[in-house]
Amino acid sequence: MDPDFNRDFIDGYLKKIKEHETDPTSNFSPQLLVGNVINLFVGGSHTVAIAIRWHMLNFANNPDTVQARVQREIDDVVGRERQPSWEDRNKMPFTMACMWEMQRWKPSNLPGVPRGTSEETVVDEFFIPKGTTIFPNIYAVHHDPKLWKEPYKFDPSRFLNVDGTLIHPKPEYLMPFSIGKRMCPGEILAVVEIFLYITCLLQKYRIVPELGKIPELDGEIPLEELNHYKLIFTPR
DSSP states (O other), X not given: OOTTOOSSHHHHHHHHHHHTTTOTTXXXXXXXXXXXXXXXXIIIIXXXXXXXXXXXXXXXXXTTTHHHHHHHHHHHHTOSXXXXXGGGGGGOXXXXXXXXXXXXXXXXXXXXXXXXXXXXXXXXXXXXXXXXXXOOOHHHHHTOXXXXXXXXXXXXXXXXOTTSOBOSSOOTTOOTTOOSTTSOTXXXXXXXXXXXXXXXXXXXXXXXXXXXXOOOOOXXXXXXXXXXXXXXXXXX
């Protein structure tokens, strides 16, 4: 391992372990390194892949409504020739509203990033001892009828103003990447990846279910293995 150059996160972390090996209070350890690498892998690939699959199934389930409207926006802003870019999002409010709504409807970061209490506390009438692992219930917040009208319905218009523009700012109770100072650090990367993936696909293809089969989108847990469906991608 080159002491003057880090090939990746693992190199940097191993150096920190060595640097703090005589510190009994250090949190750097091989076990935590493995845990962090797993978190980076899962957060950087699995959750994004699940989100994209939900989008594909939803587009196939609504080819003449949701999918067609996103494609009209792509045609108007990007056209059929050049590749979509992240900057295009500023002129594509419905596409962004679809992404926000999918993050609300089928959040892939369940049950959220765990926290540990550093001291005992009381929340409402519940006593929480020091050292308790706490999970924010993102799914419950995203489907609370006090916050969302018809919360189990996919409805991008909830994020649009009357004139069709995207609402600003986003509701604080839309929190697919968790909350607080230790929320998911990969939010921007994930959103960019999903935006480019769905716009590049819908620019070139119309997506429909195989033989008219309608995908089942009512699964309660978005991170669970989705039912397998064959989708047909027809060049536009």
